[in-house]
Amino acid sequence: MKPIADMSEMLLLLGLDDSATTRQRALAQLCIRRAEAAVRSCIGYDPVRTSRTEFYPQGDMSRSGRAAIWEVDDTSAYIRQLSEASTDELQLKHLPLREITHLYIDYDGRGGQRTGSFAAGTEKVLGQDFWMSADGLDSDGDLYSLDGILRSRGRWPDIAGSVKVVYEAGYSDNELHGNDDVLDASAILESVTDEATRRFHKALSRAKRQLAGFSGPVTSESLGDYSYSADSAMLSALVGTNLNVAADVQIRLQEGGFTRFDMGVM
16 A cells, blocks of 8 residues: 655654654654554545556345346346346445546456456446546546546446456545645645654653653653664554544544545445
């Protein structure tokens, strides 16, 4: 998984860009990883643009009220059964949707685990068999979809793992840094750095209390003041594993419309 933030950016915010010790860098890196995990959990998807291959539907759908239709591929004709839960909308997991590279429908695809599944003849054509629910054009002039919905000329299959999608989703580095003319996702990067910085300072407070027997309020500290082994177990204990973000971070992401719920996506 590609990182959202760079450690050098966090060290700059902490005033440690020119003086960070090995311990400080190790702690900062762990804080960033935990902060990124918390932000991803909060918004409900990975916001970094990359190519993904996924199989849909990702769970079994209702089998009640079934209907049947005839369909053909490059080698045969067959009857496909549909349930009431079938729909002409397919919701992709990661957002925003930027490009569909390939899409295949194989009713016996078994999530790609069957030998010979999703052969070339099962590929569907963008704009003919299905299309994106687009919100506009990005700075490169390409369509993007904030809700990640694919619409079909007919109903999508209800058989788990029968649709294979290769697609690009997420924000570019320029968009995450607020340097793009169309899409500004800087609130996501700011949320990661703020959350990582908060965890960094919290870890310092824990280190001072645990190693110096300190029980009062901590107003100033430096990781270099304490001597301890910077092994992964110690750092993990100091940072903690909480996937919750601070309230102000959650509000920022919600008000910016970056969570799946606020995008109208469940």
